[in-house]
Amino acid sequence: MASTPRPPVFTGTLVLLVGIVLLGGGGWLLVLGGSPYYAVVGAGLLLTGVLLMRGQAAALGVYALVVAGTLAWSLWEVGLDWWPLAARGDVLFVLGLWLLMPWVQRGLSGEDDWRRRARPRVPAALLGLALVAFALVALASAVHDPHTLAGNAPPALSRSSVERSVPDGEWHAWGRTNAGRRYSPLTQLTPENVSRLSVAWHYRTGEQRGRPGEPVETTYEVTPLKIGNRLLLCTPFQTVIALDATTGSALWRRQMPIANPGKLALQHQTCRGLSYRPPPEGRAAGDFCAARLFMPTIDGRVHALDLASGRPCESFGSGGSIDLWDRMPERRPGAYYSTSPVAVAGNRLIVGGTVLDNVSVHETSGVIRAFDAETGALLWNWDPGRPDVTTPLPPGETYTPSSPNSWSVAAVDETMGLVFLPMGNQPPDQWGAQRGPATERFSSSVVALELATGKLSWVFQTVHHDLWDYDVPAQPSLLELQVGRETVPALVQPTKQGELFVLDRRSGRPLLPVSEQRAPQGAAPGDRTAPTQPVSALSLAPPPLAEHDMWGATMFDQLACRIAFKRLRYEGRFTPPSLQGTLVYPGNFGVFNWGGIAVDPVRQTAFTTPTYLAFVSRLVPRPDDHSLVVQQSARPQDSLPALNENFGAPYAVQLSAFTSPLGIPCQAPPWGYVAGVDLVSGQRIWQHPNGTVEDLAPVPLPLRMGVPNLGGPILTAGSLAFLSGTLDDYVRAYDAATGEEIWRSRLPAGGQATPMSYLGEDGRQYLVVVAGGHGSLGTRAGDHVIAYALPR
Template identity: 50%
Template sequence: MDSDVIRKSFSRLLGLLLFLIGGWLTIGGAWLASLGGSLYYLPAGLVTLSVALLVWRRRLLALWLYLGLALATLAWALAESGLDFWLLLPRLGMPLGLTILLLLVLWPGGRFLPGAGRSRAPWAGLAVVGAFAGVMAIAFVGEGESPGSPAPTRPLTLDAVADAEDATQWRAYGRTRAGTRYVPADQITPDNVDQLQVAWSYRTGDLPEAYPGARNAYSFQATPLKADDSLYLCSPRNIVIALDAETGQERWRHDPGINTSGIYMLACRGVSYHERANAEAACAKRILVATLDARLIALDAATGNRCPDFGEGGEISLLDGLGEVKPGYYLVSSPPAIVGEVAIVGGFVLDNMSVDEPPGVVRGYDVSSGRQLWAWDAGRPDAAGPWQPGEPYTRGSPNAWSVFSADEALGLVYIPTGNATPDYYGGQRTAAQDRYSSSVVALEASTGSVRWSFQTVHHDLWDYDVASQPVLIDLPVDGELVPALIQPTKHGEIFLLDRRSGEPVAAVEEQPVPRGSIPGERYSPTQPASVGMPSLTPPEMVEKDMWGATALDQLWCRIAFKQLRYEGKFTPPGLERTLSWPGNNGVMNWGSVSVDESRKLMAVSSSYMPLLVKLLPRDAAPPGEQISFDQRNVPISPQMGTPYAVSTERPFLSPLGVPCNAPPWGRLSLIDLNSRELLWQRPLGTTRDVAPLGIAMPGAFTQGGSIITRGGLVFIAGAQDDYLRAFDIETGVELWKGRLPAGGQATPMSFVSADNGKQYVVIAAGGHQYMQTTIGDYVIAFSLPD
């Protein structure tokens, strides 16, 4: 075929491509401008249409015109994004690619178009390509965030040195009942962590494909316990497994055969351990597991056999006294808190189905017999007095589904609470139901009586329930060592309280927030802000924060954003689509935080996933009490008993399936608890295992927690790529990452073997279906080589 015919065909194809691009930029740009948005896209579209016509006619003027647009785009992109590579990429990628195509079509084989003479346009084009490439290269090289201020070097305290004797054990979910996830071991250090290798690997056999026909989502979130020389963990279906801590060999397993009917997510975060004073008694050392079908089971830690003295046949039903419980409406996914001889259990109540859902009651049981000792009903008016056996619990009351912590010296257990059901309309809630929702509540472990409570969100309409385990640490304040409690929240605030009284240690102030206009609803005029601590709440979102794979879907995201109702993180839900930012996935969720008990440094993993919410009047909502889906496959929850159903869309995606909010979507931060300063912050994880072509963008959505070691390391997985990472606590520099066979949506743990003296770091690697990470059934242990 004649070369001129080929060039003409290419120019026609390129002209058609430019016409389509220019058409969308023009239409979308006019639409965006009418919404008060950026004025860049409309003129860019008109210029692109003109270039398309000139290319169709094979006029060299097309190149000159597009080069002018490209330079204007470069200036606009830098003004909006600065030298941030991943923010520049969707703004500059398409203009760069089109400039190169224009050069290839209009200057083939190094020859100008017929009659073009000695035009300088091609050389100008090469200069523009060079300018784009140079800017992108500079932005890419500078992509690594500054680690910020180095963490202060402080000597180990006497308490921390003494605690090093306990480095062989991890007997509670957060290593101790305080939940600090601090490992008093320093065999693994910043100098040798890069030598870590797999010590052993174990597979539970609990996989979705092992149960044909099962429709439940799956997530392996367990953190193993270490007691004596065994590890104890639970699989997503509550199969309890004991492993040899040094070899990973299975010692026993117990399958409770749970009923998974109606359960939307299979997950078990861990088991609990109790040791009787009488070592000769039956089941002197026992493992307790609370199940997804609402049972509490006690097992002999040595054999895995059921403890015959606990309830009936080694179990009790957690459904007793709850009234009607539909399948999947009530489950327990977190381990009981054991304080002395009391096992304290909360439960998860399915969100947004009805006002008449099971009670969110917290109960205390005798750890030996299973006899119920007390109940705390968050929906019960204080004037009614303490709950008496046989009295009904309040249906639809705030629940407590996450991990508890405890201070045995004070005799208190600390309960993070959720909302009264449903989440997004609260006109029917009583004052009692509102009082303890989205709070941390201190209960007397022996009686269940309320000692104090602190509310993190008033009349919560955003599903900002308190998902993170409270963390207990003693801090020097004005010359006094104060027993403090750290409460991270979904909306990004970190509250620092005196755990004796609930009074703020770091300043908290009430700040005004927007009010809605839904009939029958009431709105709190203010919300608490922890102004005395660094906040991880993201800045208020603006149009230029919109992202996308290209300029085309970024324009779509901008239009969609301008059509949303949004007045900050406490924008109340309404009849129009509302942006909830940071959204109910939470800046901080059940992974909570980890604290270096010696140096008073806190590591925080945070995630940023917006939610789109819309209330649907009852006559416009799908009938029935079940979750349905609209034409875009967005879930609609019924909220029966209220005037409105609710549509909840997460995450906020472009038509190409990439987030509309700009990266990074996950971060790791270090906060000095003495000075209450943010020391460093960096993106956490990458998109390698979820993005097309394995593109590893820094800062992925996260789910999971961290640990801190005495050796000066922060270990964390949690991100959407399949890695466990180690960071230098002093600088925030990533020192090591170990490839996992599946997603690490769990919190790791670490211990020193009393037999061989080696320090191990262990994590469950089984993924999370909602996070779209690799599914598996692995438990992986890392250690230094012999």
Template identity: 50%
Template sequence: MYRLALSAIIILTGAVLVLGGLWLAALGGSWFYVVLGAMLAASGALIAMRRPAGAGLYAVTILVTLCWALWEVGLNWWALAPRGGLLLVLGILVLLPAIVNAFNRRYRITAGFDANNAALTAVIVLAAAVGIYSMFQDPDDVSGTFNQERMAAAAAATDGGIPPGQWVAYGRTSMGQRFSPLAQITPANVDKLKVAWTYKTGQIRDQNDPQETTYEVTPLMVNGTVYICTPFSTVIALDPETGKEKWRFDPKLKQPPRDTTQHMTCRGVAYQEVTPADVPPEVSLAPDSAAAGTQAAADLQQSVDEVTTQAAGVPQNVVTGHAPAGAPNPVVDREQPPAHVTLSAECTKRLFVPTSDGRLISISADTGKLCPGFGGSDGTVNLWANMPNVTPGSFYSTSPPVVAGNLIVVAGAVNDNVATTSPSGVIRAFNAYTGALVWNFDSKNPDATAPIPNGQTYSHNAPNSWSVASYDPKLGLIYFPMGNESPDQFGANRGPNTERFSSSILALHADTGQVAWVFQTVHHDLWDYDVPAQPSLVDLTINGQQVPALVAPTKQGEVFVLNRLTGEPVLPVKEEPAPQGAVGGDHTAPTQPHSAVSFRPKPLTGADMWGATPIDQLYCRIRFHQLRYDGAFTPPSLGGSIVYPGNFGIFNWGAIAVDPQRDIAFAMPVYLAFTSQLLPRPDDTTRVVSKKGAPVFNENFGAPFAAKMGPFYSFLNLPCQRPPWGYVAGVDLRTGKTVYRHVNGTVRDLSPVPLPFKMGVPGIGGPIITAGGVAFLSGTMDNYVRGYDLRTGREIWRDRLPAGGQATPSTYQAADGRQYLVVVAGGHGSTGTKAGDSIIAYALPR
């Protein structure tokens, strides 16, 4: 019975491989699976008939497969395993006594192995030896080291007047470097880091929240207080030494409708401090006023009700953005801000809080109470003002605003690929005290930066800037990573200004909002390659001269190093031919920019297809040949295309970290292929790719096509491309050379069985660098925070987190003199990592 069952499995496996192999061969792929399947089926039949030659043929099958696998992928364990793992397991089963004795009984052989069994044993031992040897090879690793002279570069004692122990903005400063001049933690002592305190926010995502409910906040530490926000826009102040809660601000958030809410995110808040010498004419300083704070709190509730009523009350279809026939489409006008405000002493240090229902609120950094005057008595500016197509949940600022002197500059996230009638991606600057609109940059009307009159709206569906911006106070320029307009995958109807500003790095004059320069990273973007990350501003030494530079990582893996004064490349950028052949009516750009600093992967081949077994690997090879793929920038198609890198990005909002003294960038490149298929829409309102009641994704109401998109996975829900899928890397910014690149992360939290295999896993979130020569990262999809030797990129410390750590950490020095590393472990809804609500601080022992 056992023999028949095993032979049936081998025959069935062979039959599947023959049929699938014929399909693959007909598509122009490898014929090997036909040969493999035929040999397996024949050996299984011989085993069923109790013929010893079945074991001999099985030995030949393994040997041929081993030779083929080595020819295709070399000594790469994770590429070899799916080609031979199942065969070895079945081969071992063939050698069990139940099978061997069946051979012996048929041929009246004395118990023991004949030549066939001996051959099978020898081949299994050989294949296992090759596999074990390959486990200790690392062909995907690039080893390198920064020299001691580079590593000995002195860290700056201060950064623009910011004390070295503080972290005052998302990227530590407005320059977005994610570098700390603290040096207490070093490669020599990082392994002694211990948990100093843990705080739980009490707010965890659940099944009622949008899928993309994500803890992405980078904690600030300013003037002896740690500040965080949750995905639900709650702001919490903590003691930096103990983690004890000082205060909590509740914005009285009203969650918008589920079908128009794609995400709930707060990457951080913005901090501003004013001294008597800095007070502008429209502001007076006064003692604390409890009465004003009480009144502001009462007015906040009214403000929430009004914003929600104004948004939900606009008579539109909240899914498509179209007003019903004959219905008016009223404009949400701006309230008249006060001409003069009195700032209480407790509000000279303030936080600016973006909320997911479309508000920007000013609160005291000392007490968490509202600061009246900003936008009105409730300290709130309504970001829905002058917006077209007002639809709850379809627009808000997921990233902290920019503090630029006496201005607060805020952009916003517009729901991706919902409709051509989306809200505007306008960027606005408000007076930081009165909330008066100072300028607005509408990328479809870029020259009209004077405040828009009431009764008018910004351009609908204008390209937006959803990620974090950087600011150079000396140059007076703000640098925005720009997105696209919906739909991302079809661009036939885009106007000239959309073509100019989408998927670009945009520099605006902070005082006027006028364009200083724009550098486009993708021409006529059809791949959702919006610029996702905050640019890092750093002065680099190039050919012996100091250059004011901007370092911008992108989803497609190019890291553009530009002169931040002019937008011209500092390290070479060249235009390279790109695949052609968009769907009817659309076009593709003839070339795309390629940077000297690039993590763009090599084009995929059939040999790169992967799986747990030869069967799902064969499935992926069939899909690879069914889908259109011409390398990077293959346009979306009606039959489906492979998009590699995918729109998840080689880099995303976590960006990279830049050491301004050593001119080193530390990065976490991620490699996942996606698929993109255009589906003709029957009309402007029918759902094509999303279920009723679920958030709308990729419907593109009003466009000719919906988009069916997702990772390039097999039927086992595994990536079709072989690992590694994630690395850490170090780049010499003086030359553009990648000095090292190491496989990063395990599948412990991704596989059904928690096996700590180091396969190189995807991640989202970013790294930081310290002057002590240690980089930290918690973004990988296994639940760890890690420390790396910046010189070599090698992992030198890690600690287990209670949930996904998909946020960028920060580091600071508390009053006790110790350097702390603070990590957020709340999980990320769209990556499926474990949800949580933990804020964890590490420090060296006292």
């Protein structure tokens, strides 16, 4: 006599546990006002589990209903979008396949005549059909990309403005020229031959992050200069290096002297680049210190070096350097320095600097100063706290403390006699009750100052009463736009919130419409919010998040993200910080950050790299002005600052990325794109998800999900764009007309820097990428300078 098969108790218990988790979490979500799906599915799985443990074939029919309902609900929420569909159905699909296995079905029986059959065919067939339907939908979504916009850039203008202030084969400033276009007029590399690029030389600096006492944000972000046949760069460890641009061999190396190196209150340790002043009229290029490099260092100084030898120009300042702490309030070594290259305009240096974020209300000044590039003498100072007096402040007096600063890269129009500065906030970022009228006017704005005097020409504010750390992070890009029959000198300003403001740089007047849109209200007690915020007609800001945008690797962490979303305060962009916790989207990582954009003056377009990540901002009441509230036992070592404590303010702040329990973003991918925009019409031309999770996921699979980027793109006249800043370790080339990726090369470390291109003495066009990694982002550390070229 045949023995009766044993019911699948283990499988039933597993399904029962999954049902309990989903019913409990789904019930919580329902109470918070969220979707009833998880509670309903949890109940369905509970019933399935009970039936399985009793050995009844009806379990497969109930589970088939769960799968079919999930498929219908998923299509209703997200349509044919692969990754959101996968997160909703992966667990149920795999579990469904398991239930169809013979060893499970042998333990199931039906009622009456079904008991005589080897397996429960009808419920199994229903479940099989549901799984096949899910697989077909998944297949359709895998070949359908709702996030791609195909298009083609407009043709080149018959008359266009291409800068000739720098020889075509050279790169004299961080953005190649002071206009900050990141556009090379070289044409040797094209979409047709770029696939033949290979490594021409590879230099190791010998310095990489991981040293004791350094801040977490120790980063290689440098874009080298190319002057003559010299390639010139700096490292975050304050070393300046000159290489032969054609061979990559070292010419000279100088370690910059740092005062009190172990006692600096550093939030960042980086060097984005050097600055170059060509020989002034009447000086021969070969004269000592006629051609100069300027290097800002982490102890708050700017050094002048001879281009040919790297030796200090001792006639500059005191023994070759100027002290940026001169006339500064709240002196704390390391708490202020210029992380970005200074601007050189004729014989003037225009210097801004970074002020510590969210440490205290008593920080140093964000003053902008101009110095004589030959002697280092102070020529003028523009203090946002006292903007109308620009004559040099007398010794013994100090600038306004905690005023808005300009930590990013300035742009210069020497013909117009203006310097354009992207501005930050008065610290702390998330609390603004103590800001004065001048601070409110200049925070998170673009400021145009006269080169000769430092007097204000115009100001355009991108965020009113900024409570989100939406400081203006990127260098403005200057070009001439053909607007109707008129050629207009334009300025394009990317922002963290995703706006691209296109302004007339003579006046700051918008060339593309800017509207004031109502913003959420209800700041923390004692503070206020602005009633409206400016929005550009050319905007790459993401649409507001909704519950169905929550994501996860599985339905479980997706459910956790939905619960977290419902528990946070979120009313769209510009929802003010709160004690409850506010979802900030886009977060302060920015749609655009210091890498900015690249503009094509011939097509009048821009190549952009929008990133979309949500963050959480939670205000924490402070009991006094000295206790650690958010750092607690994790106080930084040595002199490093206690970030986000906001000493002297009523609130500290907890800031974090909005991630699931597995540490992945709670919002659905893509998280990073490349996008082309028309700067005249304000239209988005094309857009593609960019980058893979190969270096982000536990299993290194090159899944093209679209990942964040930090580091700017460049464009070339050969209709190519290059980018290395994505959080996978690749440098990529794109067809500038369509945005399609057409070449990539694996990097040995994170490439969070902006590439550059030049012509070598051998007649080849080179692409140079610096790959050293980014401490805060956790990309692979390194010390690599890599040059690519076509084979000889």
